[in-house]
Amino acid sequence: MTQGAQQSNGFVLHSRRFRENSRILEVFTETAGRIAVVARVSRRKGGSSASVYQPFRKLSVHWRGRGELQNILSAEELEHFPLSSHASLCGLYCNELLLYLTSKFIPMPSIYSSYQETLKSLAEENIFEPALRRFEFVLLEELGFGLDLETDHLTGQLLVDAEQYYYHPAMGLSSKNPGQGSFIVPAEAIDAIRKQDFSRQSNAKAVKLILASTIDRLLDGRPLKSRQLFRDMVKINT
Amino acid sequence: MDALRCLPGVGPKTAQRMAFHLLERERDSANVLADTLKTALEKIGRCERCRTFTEHDVCDICSSKSRDLKQLCIVENPADVLAIEQSTSYRGYYFVLMGRLSPLDGIGPEDLGLDKLGNRLDENEIKEIILATNLTVEGEVTAHYISEMAGARNIKTSRIAQGVPVGGELEYIDSYTLSHAFESRTNY
Numbered sequence: 001m002t003q004g005a006q007q008s009n010g011f012v013l014h015s016r017r018f019r020e021n022s023r024i025l026e027v028f029t030e031t032a033g034r035i036a037v038v039a040r041v042s043r044r045k046g047g048s049s050a051s052v053y054q055p056f057r058k059l060s061v062h063w064r065g066r067g068e069l070q071n072i073l074s075a076e077e078l079e080h081f082p083l084s085s086h087a088s089l090c091g092l093y094c095n096e097l098l099l100y101l102t103s104k105f106i107p108m109p110s111i112y113s114s115y116q117e118t119l120k121s122l123a124e125e126n127i128f129e130p131a132l133r134r135f136e137f138v139l140l141e142e143l144g145f146g147l148d149l150e151t152d153h154l155t156g157q158l159l160v161d162a163e164q165y166y167y168h169p170a171m172g173l174s175s176k177n178p179g180q181g182s183f184i185v186p187a188e189a190i191d192a193i194r195k196q197d198f199s200r201q202s203n204a205k206a207v208k209l210i211l212a213s214t215i216d217r218l219l220d221g222r223p224l225k226s227r228q229l230f231r232d233m234v235k236i237n238t
Numbered sequence: 239m240d241a242l243r244c245l246p247g248v249g250p251k252t253a254q255r256m257a258f259h260l261l262e263r264e265r266d267s268a269n270v271l272a273d274t275l276k277t278a279l280e281k282i283g284r285c286e287r288c289r290t291f292t293e294h295d296v297c298d299i300c301s302s303k304s305r306d307l308k309q310l311c312i313v314e315n316p317a318d319v320l321a322i323e324q325s326t327s328y329r330g331y332y333f334v335l336m337g338r339l340s341p342l343d344g345i346g347p348e349d350l351g352l353d354k355l356g357n358r359l360d361e362n363e364i365k366e367i368i369l370a371t372n373l374t375v376e377g378e379v380t381a382h383y384i385s386e387m388a389g390a391r392n393i394k395t396s397r398i399a400q401g402v403p404v405g406g407e408l409e410y411i412d413s414y415t416l417s418h419a420f421e422s423r424t425n426y
Contacts, residue, residue, distance in 0.1 A: 013342075014342045014343075016343065020246050020247045051412040052412065054374060054375055080414050082417065083375075085378050085379060085381065085385075086382060088379050088382070089341075089379050089382070091375075092342065092379065093341075099342060224341075225342070225345075229339065229341050229347075229379075229383070232346070232347055232383075233386055236386045236390050
């Protein structure tokens with residue numbers, strides 16, 4: 001192996017065309033975090049190398065370089081997650097989150113393994129929501145924005161038992177209305193997040209709202225296009 | 239020379255060779271090239287029906303009366319229309335997206351003229367949609383989105399098959415293609 005070259009397993013999050021025969025790939029690696037690499041892709045000859053750089057494939061990647069943009073030396077597919085069309089959209093949503101919320105060159109092994117598990121569930125299960133919630137939860141925890149579900153942010157004391165609470169994306173939970181920007185959530189939903197049990201339908205909506213609003217705060221007003229696409233898709237069917 | 243570099247596959251060296259060649263030996267051809275480019279840019283626009291490039295308001299395929307009204311093939315690029323026309327016996331109409339849904343690049347349904355496609359589906363003439371978007375993740379998502387649009391209007395959709403290419407050796411084919419080829423095998 002060439003000196004200075006690095007190796008890790010990883011997934012392509014996004015690729016865009018660069019010059020005639022190359023692509024710039026954003027790869028989420030296990031040991032080096034998110035990296036941007038240039039890869040040469042031949043579109044004509046069999047196209048096998050182009051297929052390797054599709055998302056949702058676990059690759060063993062060798063790369064080298066200094067600065068922001070590295071060069072890929074080789075990539076080999078280790079495993080692929082066959083996602084159906086709707087699951088693909090969910091996968092792209094996870095990719096979009098990773099792309100916008102993780103920093104380059106910082107290894108995030110827990111997020112990596114959670115991402116891999118999420119792809120596995122998306123490929124094998126028919127219900128996608130619980131897997132997405134679990135991924136969002138881990139992502140927030142690992143980025144240092146984990147939800148504090150024990151304290152009442154208004155009083156600073158432990159949260160008293162109640163049937164419902166107010167949730168504010170920036171401040172957290174409270175038993176009294178803290179004003180604008182907060183919404184009511186049932187205690188059941190808070191309990192589900194504490195136990196990381198995202199399978200129950202009854203509180204799915206509230207759990208989704210809590211996680212989504214917290215993610216939105218981190219995105220700082222940047223819209224998620226894949227989420228918009230979900231909404232457009234729902235509109236078609238109604 | 240800088241102007242020539244906007245062409246795909248043309249680097250600084252090639253651009254220099256092209257420029258000198260045109261100036262030294264092919265001054266007449268250079269004039270023809272310049273005129274052709276100018277007229278092409280002025281006259282060629284988008285087809286009102288299928289969004290492909292055309293000199294007229296409606297392209298030749300869309301204005302043809304002899305084609306099958308019931309079938310509509312969805313492709314990503316104008317080049318795909320040519321490829322299908324040249325190598326298949328498909329005789330329906332086309333709709334060219336000029337791209338694909340790619341949330342990470344910020345390309346949404348409105349950028350692909352899917353509202354226009356919706357209006358066309360509402361005309362009630364089309365009975366089958368053939369999804370011939372590329373076999374990439376974005377192509378799949380696009381196909382899925384359009385199939386939902388068609389489903390809401392009770393229009394049948396089909397997706398072009400994917401499998402082993404002619405001359406391909408199984409050993410070298412990527413795992414996704416091979417597993418898909420196995421799953422969608424046909425009677426022989």
